[in-house]
Amino acid sequence: MALAVTEFEALCGFVTLKELKAVLTVPEVVELVVAENVNSVLQITDEDGEEKVKPILKSLFTDIMSAGKERVAGAVDRLRSRLHKESQVRQLTEKEQLVLRLEKQYPSDVGVIAAFFLNHVKLAPGEALFLGANEPHAYICGECIECMATSDNVVRAGLTPKHRDVQTLCSTLTYKQGSPEILRGVPINQYVNKYIPPFEEFEIDCCILPQGEKVVFPAVPGPSIFLVTVGEGMMTTESLKGYPITEGHVLFVAANTEITVSSAPQLHLFRTGVNSRFFQDS
Numbered sequence: 001m002a003l004a005v006t007e008f009e010a011l012c013g014f015v016t017l018k019e020l021k022a023v024l025t026v027p028e029v030v031e032l033v034v035a036e037n038v039n040s041v042l043q044i045t046d047e048d049g050e051e052k053v054k055p056i057l058k059s060l061f062t063d064i065m066s067a068g069k070e071r072v073a074g075a076v077d078r079l080r081s082r083l084h085k086e087s088q089v090r091q092l093t094e095k096e097q098l099v100l101r102l103e104k105q106y107p108s109d110v111g112v113i114a115a116f117f118l119n120h121v122k123l124a125p126g127e128a129l130f131l132g133a134n135e136p137h138a139y140i141c142g143e144c145i146e147c148m149a150t151s152d153n154v155v156r157a158g159l160t161p162k163h164r165d166v167q168t169l170c171s172t173l174t175y176k177q178g179s180p181e182i183l184r185g186v187p188i189n190q191y192v193n194k195y196i197p198p199f200e201e202f203e204i205d206c207c208i209l210p211q212g213e214k215v216v217f218p219a220v221p222g223p224s225i226f227l228v229t230v231g232e233g234m235m236t237t238e239s240l241k242g243y244p245i246t247e248g249h250v251l252f253v254a255a256n257t258e259i260t261v262s263s264a265p266q267l268h269l270f271r272t273g274v275n276s277r278f279f280q281d282s
Contacts, residue, residue: 001130001147001183001197003204003270004123005229008142011118012180013135014061017044017053020177023116024060028079032071032113033063054175057117062170064114065157073108095120098140102159111138111158119179126206128183130197134174145227147272149201191215200278205271209233209263217259222274226251226259230268236260245269 002010015023023029024038037059044053067075080103083096092100098120103112118136121129123144131137133149138159156162157169185193185206192215195204209215209231217224226235232246237257245251245261253259261269 001128001195001202001204002123002139002144003128003147003195003206004125005143005145006125008123008125008127008129008144009140010121010123010129010137011115011140012121012129012131012137013119014057014117014175014177015119016177016179017041017046017050020053020057020117026079026116028075028082029064029113029116032067032075033060037063050177053177057175057177058170058173061114061117061173061175064117065110065166065170067110069108072110072113076103076108076112079103079112102140106159109159111160114158121180121182123182126185126193128185128195128204130181130183132174132176134172135176135180136169136173145204145206145229145270147202147204149199189215192217196275196277200275202272203275207261207267207269207271209261209267209269211263211265214260214262217261217271219256219258220273220276221255221279223255224253224257224259224271224273226253226269226271228267228269231263231265233261233263233267236262 021042024041030038037056040056041060080100083092083100086092095116099112099115102115106112123129155165155169155172157164157166183195183197185195188194188205191209191213192205192207195206197203205217207215228245228247228249230247232244235243235245235251237259261267
């Protein structure tokens with residue numbers, strides 16, 4: 001889960017069938033994929049259901065991601081040139097503007113073309129993006145607090161200078177389509193919002209504490225980790241009377257421990273722990 005601290009942009013999950021059909025009119029996309037797969041998608045209707053789309057979407061995305069470097073570089077160059085020319089006579093779409101931004105940072109990268117297949121998500125500060133397992137995503141700009149469940153790997157395939165494993169990525173994705181879930185949090189009190197994703201591993205509390213104020217984090221059955229991102233203050237427990245905290249501090253708190261936090265200047269901190277639903281269901 002990514003919780004936006006500033007205005008934040010990301011690519012996440014595959015676009016809908018309607019949007020996919022529009023993507024398959026982009027000439028630089030079409031030249032990198034098998035024509036039979038394009039025709040198959042164009043013949044699918046909404047009544048056919050997502051399961052019929054998934055294997056074809058997988059083939060299309062694998063075509064793009066597996067294309068040779070020279071073919072990709074040529075397609076990206078032609079895309080850039082065409083969009084620059086067309087921007088003189090029409091307003092480019094948001095996705096077209098995005099791929100031009102990506103091309104500046106990652107010239108000749110296959111991720112520039114792949115971006116057409118993914119949802120472009122914009123978050124305001126305080127909004128969170130839930131990322132399911134085996135869903136493609138890329139953070140584009142802005143700052144966020146990211147919390148992850150235990151994972152045995154991170155597979156990269158585009159928009160990165162790091163090692164890429166295209167075959168593993170394309171074989172493990174779910175190819176689920178549609179807009180990702182955006183969480184806006186539930187107010188626990190006037191200073192704390194709680195974000196509860198639809199899985200048991202964790203939840204996040206976001207606390208923005210004005211200068212000279214105090215807030216209590218009730219004891220919970222599992223351990224917690226606190227991260228201070230702005231300001232300074234004091235943290236108090238039954239056994240610890242006044243521990244100074246400041247920007248950059250990461251603190252582990254044992255289960256069943258009530259925490260009181262007070263601010264000197266304004267204080268921003270985040271708490272993560274086991275999702276409360278886990279204890280409710282136990």
